[in-house]
Amino acid sequence: MRLQFMLSEIFGGVRRNKSMVISVILVSMVSLFFLGSGLLAQRQVDTAKGYWYDKIQVSIFLCTKQSDTPSCATGAVTDGQREQLRSELTDLEPLVKKVYHETSAQAYDRFKEQFRNSPIVDSVPKDSINESFRVQLSDPTKYDVVASSFQGAPGVESVEDQRGLLDKFFAFLNMLSLSAVALAAVMVVCSILLIVTTIRQTAFSRRRETKIMRLVGASAFVIHLPFIIETMLATVLGAALSVGLLWTMVHYGISGFLTDNLSGASGGLLSFIGVADVWAIAPWLFGGAVVLAAMTSWLTLRRYLRV
Amino acid sequence: MILFDNVTKKYSVKDAPALDGVSVEIERGEFVFVVGTSGSGKSTMMQLIIREQLATSGQVLVAGRELSRLPTRKVPALRREIGTVFQDFRLLLGKNVYQNVAFALQVLGKPRHAIKQLVPETLELVGLDGKEKRLPHELSGGEQQRVAIARAVVNKPSILLADEPTGNLDPETSADIVHVLERINRTGTTLVMATHDTSIVDNFRRRVVELHNGRLVRDQARGVYAQAAD
Structure with a gap:
């Protein structure tokens, strides 16, 4: 399938299913935000451990x-x-x-x-x-x-x-991190269900095209590709937004507030994660989004879009 | 080109078979009418040929392929050799005549220069030259069916299946459509047309294969619709 033709098919699909595509973007954003928060909390534990273990x-x-x-x-x-x-x-x-x-x-x-x-x-x-x-x-x-x-x-x-004294604090941070990951898991289930519904709806609204594609002998790959790319674009956009949210949270909330007030040159209580940590987890979030979209849409299409 | 060897198709265990021990051979370049009342098994026969359905027993051979042994990944290649036309046209309403026909080539990844050459050629063959920019709702029923035929044959398939292509058309337009199909048949394309349009079958005097309750009851060269007329 030519690129230009495929792009026009994808664009047409997005235009027809605007509200569903937007909800996939938002749900992916929220679920990946929680996942990212969990990962960042874990990094915070590691950072704090490193900082304290140097001192204790x-x-x-x-x-x-x-x-x-x-x-x-x-x-x-x-x-x-x-x-x-x-x-x-x-x-x-x-x-x-x-x-x-x-x-x-x-x-x-x-x-x-x-x-x-x-x-x-x-x-x-x-x-x-x-x-x-x-x-x-x-x-x-x-x-x-x-x-x-x-x-x-x-x-x-x-x-x-002295390490024993800090274990409770780390246990608390670990729990925070686990809660975020658990929330992320629930949200990931939500995104999967939403993606399945969206693909089914898109497949239904495009059933005429797919029928014709099947009849003229288009391969399963060509028939499935616009759906997969469309879903992938939505989740990757969601991932980009979640990275933006995490960056804002870390840049203004942690680097801009906690670090200035609670740590620093005066020998503060804690050392905090920075935006570099957001960039470090970003590839995982994007990777997660792509895998989520690809797996879910592939399985849904196998089930609901027979070729 | 197409061979049914003792083919039975059952959709469920309880019901009577949709096709019951049908054996028929259609040679390359033939023009065959498949006739019978509704529910006689005409559409099932069409669906077996494009492997929308698999035979419950017996063999279906199409263009040298035994369909029960054809792996799913090779089904698209089979369908590229078969054009299909339906009673309800199945055009894409948001695309104009040219785009509807080009769509069949675009999804197969044909290069743009090939599309630019093949689409106008095919539109001329079905008598639609000059109407490339019209949208489906701006066309008559006959013209819409011509677009559907153009789309089915633009990739030059060796077989064209037409399932009640004149079912929605008046007698005069129906005859025009069958003339278009004849023209395509003359280029070497094997043509199988399922119909219960008596006058079409009687006027065109081609081979007639008649089904009744899933059984083959007649296979006659230069036949007419009703057996009583023999």
């Missing part, structure tokens, strides 16, 4: 005089135990990226600074604050390796992973 550390608290855990039976950590622990940490390179040693005095100063407005400061004796090794890991998920090596070692009171 595993803390190995050393024994004080007051410690009552079995590993602290000998009292406060000795110099020998401390050096032993330090060399063991060095042995764990490259998993261990950096080790800071915080003395009891430094820890007490930090404690005083944090609770400067609280009367609790006066009731806590200086030597009850643990000195510690703050360990930064190259892969924070391998916390277990450090914990199992040092938990219960002589001179170690406890090993704590």
Whole structure:
């Protein structure tokens, strides 16, 4: 089929079915917007994880005089135990990226600074604050390796992973991402049903043409092609609009508001996704739109447009 | 060109067969009238030839192809060798005469220069030259049927099937249409026309194949419509 002829057939089909084509565009836009939001939420989780995991550390608290855990039976950590622990940490390179040693005095100063407005400061004796090794890991998920090596070692009171504190926050973001994907799934079902209805209606309004095409011996491909292209154009346009919406949301809502207010050079709470992430997921949305249109129209045409 | 060998077609198990053990052979270049009352099996025969339907038993051979063994993907190629014309013309109302005829070539991907040559030639053959720009509603019934015939033969098929092509036309126009079909037949196209138009069959004296309740009851060279007239 010549391109010009095919284009005129497609244009004719769109003109006849304007309202249905517009609804396919809008439903694809909404479903792909939800899908895109889900993907972006997932990327937000990854971005935030990366940001926090760079900052958080595993803390190995050393024994004080007051410690009552079995590993602290000998009292406060000795110099020998401390050096032993330090060399063991060095042995764990490259998993261990950096080790800071915080003395009891430094820890007490930090404690005083944090609770400067609280009367609790006066009731806590200086030597009850643990000195510690703050360990930064190259892969924070391998916390277990450090914990199992040092938990219960002589001179170690406890090993704590700050990552645990953030897990709830990430779980919340993950849930948000899953909800968006679940909504997207429902909307995708809506789009499939709508596309099926639209194609059936288009096939009905064009039944005379298709009958003639069949009679003169046009192949199934030629008969189906205008329907498939028409559906594909509508869903791809929907995808383009959803990418536009996501871009607007990220550009003005996240980059333009949250990032300025909640993060930045001053060392904020979080790092946020940017428009680059929208461009990164855009090909998936367009790909999804094309696959959705092609699969749905192919199956519908096989069922409703016999050749 | 067309061979029915003991062909039976049943649309459902309960009903009587639409065609019942029909055997008939139509040679290349023949002009055959298929006659019979409504429900006698004429249209079923046409639908079997273009493989709109498959025979329940027996063999249908068209242009060297055994249709029950023809894979679906090869059906379009078969239909390119068969032109079809119907009682209700089936024209595209939004397209003019030229575009209606060109449509048959465009969907087959024929190059533009071929279309520009073939369409006017065919319109001249059916006597519609000069009316290229008319829309279907601006034409008489006879002229609309000529457009349908032009569309059916523009790709030069070897067989032309006409299913009651004069059913909607007055006697004079009907005769004109059959003259057009004769002209096409003279170019070597095998012509099968299903009809219950008595005067057409009687006046043109061609081979007559008569069906009654799905059975072949008569196959007569230079026949007339009613057997009693023999």
